[in-house]
Amino acid sequence: MxxxxxxxxxxxxxxxxxxxxxxxxxxxxxxxxxxxxxxxxxxxxxxxxxxxxxxxxxxxxxxxxxxxxxxxxxxxxxxxxxxxxxxxxxxxxxMESFFHGTLAMAITRWLDGKLTTMGLNHEVVFTGTANHALFVLDRAGQKINNDVGIPKIVRKRADQTVHPFIVQAPRTMKWPSLVLEVSYSESRAQIGEDLRLWLQNSEGEVKFAMAAFVTNQSKTIFIEEWKLRTRAGTQGQLRYTTECTQTMSIEKPRSDGGPKITGSFRIPFDHLLLRQPTAGETDFDMSQADLCQIAAQVWRSQSIGDAWRQ
Structure with missing residues (x-):
């Protein structure tokens, strides 16, 4: 290493x-x-x-x-x-599968489309996979040091980050309001750990931690929100973890029917723009039609991967 x-x-x-x-x-x-x-x-x-x-x-x-x-x-x-x-x-x-890259872009286009419909696309900046340096933190939220006492740092690249262009002091443009992590083969537990680092390092400035998964075999797609939670450890000290608080999923259609969709998904307006909505502005709800469009793009990408392997 x-x-x-x-x-x-x-x-x-x-x-x-x-x-x-x-x-x-x-x-x-x-x-x-x-x-x-x-x-x-x-x-x-x-x-x-x-x-x-x-x-x-x-x-x-x-x-x-x-x-x-x-x-x-x-x-x-x-x-x-x-x-x-x-x-x-x-x-x-x-390491970037066609499923992974396509899902990240499809969600980005969905969110940008919602913002554009409300005339808000000029109020945010999509920074994509820009590098962020995050401290490695233990479950108690303490920095983990190397052998000589220097805090360890990992270079993290979310699959998409969104920054409001206008922020109120004392907040700066350092942290995005939304972080998206996408996984094709990585475990949900690992994504939860990645999002824990984002939420803890930003000290609450990352308001919305979003995860998207494609399962390896069935190609079922999950869109989720994860939040930071605390619980008492064995010695009574607080320990930090993340848990999924909302999930929307879509299963690939079988030959005898359409896709199966469960759950719902919403990004609160103030979590993304960091202000309250005005007339004509609403939360960002993912409809079943929205999810079907995202899924169609991901499932079609399999033919691209198959073509590269021929």
Missing amino acids: AYSPLSSSSTRGELIDPWPIDGTQFGYVNVDAFFAQLRSLSTSFTDEQRTNGPWILVTSVDEQAFKCIQDSHHELLDQWSILYNPVDYTISTK
């Missing part, structure tokens, strides 16, 4: 960076070793938050080797974008 220092006017600590942000490379040995290396990277990227992460270069991949990778139908092929260059026998790959 490599470490690199990070300091600014607001944070100072040791940056945990399991793989260099500008990528790494390794030589191809065989198909089993290739996927073992990707699986190792998948674990290491927990703190890189996966989306739009570093490109990895794999060298010495002849055409027969690449065909073996394609023909393996390995589960990781749904989680990594893989581009093959037959001229110099290299693979460029990064």
Whole structure:
């Protein structure tokens, strides 16, 4: 594990960076070793938050080797974008499935459409996968230090962040009001931990923590809100956790019917814009038609992934 220092006017600590942000490379040995290396990277990227992460270069991949990778139908092929260059026998790959990227963009378009309908798109800034430095915190909310007493910091990239363009003092533009985390293969528990760091580090300035999931087998989609909660520990001290407080889901339609939709989902107006709504302004409700449109885009992306693997 490599470490690199990070300091600014607001944070100072040791940056945990399991793989260099500008990528790494390794030589191809065989198909089993290739996927073992990707699986190792998948674990290491927990703190890189996966989306739009570093490109990895794999060298010495002849055409027969690449065909073996394609023909393996390995589960990781749904989680990594893989581009093959037959001229110099290299693979460029990064951890971002078509499902993951499409779902993040579909939700962004949905929210931007709602804002535009109310004439509010000029009041927010979508900052996408910009880096944020977050302290590593234990369940009690205390900073975790390295061996020499320096607080550990992780570089986090949400799948989307939204900043109100106008904020009232003492609040600054440092923190977004909404954070979106998307997962295709990552566990819900890990997403909950990621959102806990956002909510705790921002000290309440992140008002809405949103998660979206695509299940691996059925491709069911879940849209959720998670909130920070406290509970008493064994010694009576407060411990922080996150819990899901609203869920809306859609199951892929079977041959004999349409999609199955359950639950509801709403982003309160004041949580996003940090002010009360005026005439003609409302909360951001996701209708069943909205969710169907989002899901259709995600499910169609499977054909793109299949085409890349042919």
